[in-house]
Amino acid sequence: MRSAAHETYDLEHTISAIVNRYGGKAVGLIMALQDVQKHYRYLPVEALKLVAEKMVLPIAQVYAVATFYRAFSLTPKGKHHICVCTGTACHVRQATVIVDDITRNIGIAPGETTPDGEISYETVNCLGACALGPLVTVDDEYHGNMTVMKMAAVLDKLRGKHVSVKETVEETA
Amino acid sequence: MRQGNGGGDSVSPERLTSPEALNHLRERLLKQRDNSRTVINVCSGTGCLACGCSAVTAAFREALAESRLENVVELKTTGCHGFCERGPLVAVYPLGVFYQKVSPSDVKLIVDQTIKGGKLVNKLLYKDPQTKQVIPYEHEIPFYKKQMRLLLGLNMVMDPNSIEDYFILRGYQCMVRALFNMKPEEVVQEVLDSGLRGRGGAGFPTGKKWAACREAKAETKYIICNADEGDPGAFMDRSLLEGNPHSIIEGIVVGGYAVGAHQGFVYVRNEYPLAVKNLTYAIGTAREYGLLGRNILGSGFDFDIEVSRGGGAFVCGEETALIASIEGNIGTPRPRPPYPAEAGLFGLPTLINNVESWASVALIIEKGAKWFSSIGTASSKGTKVFALTGNINNTGLVEVPMGITLREIIYDIGGGCPRGKKFKAVQTGGPSGGTLIVESGEPEIHESLVAHGDIREEEEAISLLDLPVDFDELTKAGSMMGSGGMIVMDQDTCMVDMAKYFFNFLQEESCGKCLPCREGLQIILAVLKRIADGKGETKDLDTLEEVSQVMIDTSLCQLGGTAPNPVLSTLRYFRHEYLAHIQDKRCPAGVCKELVSHAIDETCTGCHVCFEPCPTDAITGKTKELHVIDQAKCIQCGACYQVCRFDSIKRVKRGGGDIVQLRAKEKWQPLKKRTAAVA
Numbered sequence: 001m002r003s004a005a006h007e008t009y010d011l012e013h014t015i016s017a018i019v020n021r022y023g024g025k026a027v028g029l030i031m032a033l034q035d036v037q038k039h040y041r042y043l044p045v046e047a048l049k050l051v052a053e054k055m056v057l058p059i060a061q062v063y064a065v066a067t068f069y070r071a072f073s074l075t076p077k078g079k080h081h082i083c084v085c086t087g088t089a090c091h092v093r094q095a096t097v098i099v100d101d102i103t104r105n106i107g108i109a110p111g112e113t114t115p116d117g118e119i120s121y122e123t124v125n126c127l128g129a130c131a132l133g134p135l136v137t138v139d140d141e142y143h144g145n146m147t148v149m150k151m152a153a154v155l156d157k158l159r160g161k162h163v164s165v166k167e168t169v170e171e172t173a
Numbered sequence: 174m175r176q177g178n179g180g181g182d183s184v185s186p187e188r189l190t191s192p193e194a195l196n197h198l199r200e201r202l203l204k205q206r207d208n209s210r211t212v213i214n215v216c217s218g219t220g221c222l223a224c225g226c227s228a229v230t231a232a233f234r235e236a237l238a239e240s241r242l243e244n245v246v247e248l249k250t251t252g253c254h255g256f257c258e259r260g261p262l263v264a265v266y267p268l269g270v271f272y273q274k275v276s277p278s279d280v281k282l283i284v285d286q287t288i289k290g291g292k293l294v295n296k297l298l299y300k301d302p303q304t305k306q307v308i309p310y311e312h313e314i315p316f317y318k319k320q321m322r323l324l325l326g327l328n329m330v331m332d333p334n335s336i337e338d339y340f341i342l343r344g345y346q347c348m349v350r351a352l353f354n355m356k357p358e359e360v361v362q363e364v365l366d367s368g369l370r371g372r373g374g375a376g377f378p379t380g381k382k383w384a385a386c387r388e389a390k391a392e393t394k395y396i397i398c399n400a401d402e403g404d405p406g407a408f409m410d411r412s413l414l415e416g417n418p419h420s421i422i423e424g425i426v427v428g429g430y431a432v433g434a435h436q437g438f439v440y441v442r443n444e445y446p447l448a449v450k451n452l453t454y455a456i457g458t459a460r461e462y463g464l465l466g467r468n469i470l471g472s473g474f475d476f477d478i479e480v481s482r483g484g485g486a487f488v489c490g491e492e493t494a495l496i497a498s499i500e501g502n503i504g505t506p507r508p509r510p511p512y513p514a515e516a517g518l519f520g521l522p523t524l525i526n527n528v529e530s531w532a533s534v535a536l537i538i539e540k541g542a543k544w545f546s547s548i549g550t551a552s553s554k555g556t557k558v559f560a561l562t563g564n565i566n567n568t569g570l571v572e573v574p575m576g577i578t579l580r581e582i583i584y585d586i587g588g589g590c591p592r593g594k595k596f597k598a599v600q601t602g603g604p605s606g607g608t609l610i611v612e613s614g615e616p617e618i619h620e621s622l623v624a625h626g627d628i629r630e631e632e633e634a635i636s637l638l639d640l641p642v643d644f645d646e647l648t649k650a651g652s653m654m655g656s657g658g659m660i661v662m663d664q665d666t667c668m669v670d671m672a673k674y675f676f677n678f679l680q681e682e683s684c685g686k687c688l689p690c691r692e693g694l695q696i697i698l699a700v701l702k703r704i705a706d707g708k709g710e711t712k713d714l715d716t717l718e719e720v721s722q723v724m725i726d727t728s729l730c731q732l733g734g735t736a737p738n739p740v741l742s743t744l745r746y747f748r749h750e751y752l753a754h755i756q757d758k759r760c761p762a763g764v765c766k767e768l769v770s771h772a773i774d775e776t777c778t779g780c781h782v783c784f785e786p787c788p789t790d791a792i793t794g795k796t797k798e799l800h801v802i803d804q805a806k807c808i809q810c811g812a813c814y815q816v817c818r819f820d821s822i823k824r825v826k827r828g829g830g831d832i833v834q835l836r837a838k839e840k841w842q843p844l845k846k847r848t849a850a851v852a
Contacts, residue, residue, distance in 0.1 A: 026501030069484025087405030089562035128408035131257030131568035142223030
């Protein structure tokens, strides 16, 4: 069991390294926050305070940035990340069917994380691979020309077990 | 750690201190390279990566090693070839053979037959979907034939992570020309003369921007490359950054020299990790060679570039919002003037252009303004890259000269709509653009235009398919060039749903700083939702038009100012669809969930495929017998519609699902007999 002092030291250390990577200047604020988010899978309040302190910025500015951009989350994200592209090209090719299907399948709406902290699920407005629509990324792996059938297989793989779609629906219902 | 470029061209980087040194290096590289050797180019753009091209590359590496060909044949991972629909793509040079949809298991066949035997692998060749003709060579494929790939061309033949490849292809020569043979004013004049207009969307003359920034008096000035390609459905900036980052670096350095700036920023979308990676790597190697940094090639000019990753906000594509974002603030725009050319980043003069514009600059300096302005129309010069997507056979990146017609793009290059569906509309310019109709022969569209006051009753509407594509023509037609997204829609697309989609997007992405945009978007979205749910009233259409006008007149930036375009243009050409939703409570395209129910018609073969995805077990029926959807259980999710291979699932008016009841009572008979009976 690690002590609280240890964790504070770790946080301090991590944030210092990240802030220094961008020269400690406000120009690197968004990128620094992205790195913090990558490390902790969200932006902890303590981290925001430390970033503000080290960059000599008002905490209000750091908080404003952390809440303005889509890339950031103030609540913890899941270990795995499902992202459905809902760009125009994907929308025209019926991405909404996939969005509804995943929502039904894993029981959470876009922007939420499963209660066990395993899967986060969100939609994005374009991933720039429009020829493959509808497009889904799972942990940064691309899955193109998505159909509900293919999605079921992808989700099964993610769960690491083979359950049929029907069973999952009953579980979540 | 330097990545290998797969070939024998790898040279240890040396700092080049003069243009002569660069030329020497190029000559040395050319000598090392044997032009008769076979090169296998595997497209490794994001589209093909998503199709699994890295496994194909790995398989090639293995197969070549197995055949002991690894030193004879060069294997190259290139940028995006543009023909994304057919990925993973493999091209074999010098033959120029084009293989599509290549899987790792096909690799051995290619090595054995094509590489060793010089024969073609028929099953991997492109087959024209219309003429059924097999086309073995890249330059003969209709998709490529009508294009003019000035910016994208190099993507196909070079490894973006090999600066040496770029040197061989005359890379950095335009920078040499600008730095050594031209005065900064001459560079600005060249860009002015070329007639280049900003490729980011608005089409502002690039040269004018440059001249303003050059004239601004300040010790420090900045250059920004706007690579925040937030438009859904556009990916040309991504493809250029991933496939040919050096051409953008070169353009930026030339821009810095022209206006007197020494620091540049490239603001890239966070959703484009490969673009960030390739660009960062390219900047690193350019620095190692002395093409960036202090005293570039001994010219006495200092310039460096930094990459700035965006936070995923659409509004940051607007230049003043983007500048705020680089400064580490929230991305909200500010009123202009002062324009960034006078007071931009940190309050200093800043020259900001889009990725495609920067790539065009390199081309203009190399080949001259005269050459560049000879391409295109009177008001729009050069080529434009379009991302042709949606319901179209040949999806991908298309680079065409300005002035080409939409018909040529959609039918000659794009190959029309897939599965014989009827073409309905094409949307250009992303959420700020409009939806354009195409064939105006439809009586309903004619009525819409008459109602809108665009034409008189007796007049015939001009088909917008024959519209020459340039900045001004598109604006006249109620759309805009935008960043170049071109989304084709077929009969299955509902225009009310599309307008709702764009407003949903814009409402999420509006920064909320100014009231007309913040409130206007919400009001319009609420009205559109009401109409799509079948609860609309005729007077709602007036509300849409009124609020739109207020937004156009009073919004702070172009996000709000152009936001009404999707609704105004659909109202102009597809008013009948809005009216169908309002008056008949019917969605003609069968998309709006609240108005549609799913039913199975007599073409059903009883294959059971629709059973599995149905989340509510609403479909019943025996094998090889007509299936039936239980309307009480059906939640209209559309999963069955998506999987049915025989187009047997129909989307009909809610409550009017007579197909289901009628056909279910009929005794089922095999498909052949039924069609015979009908005939």
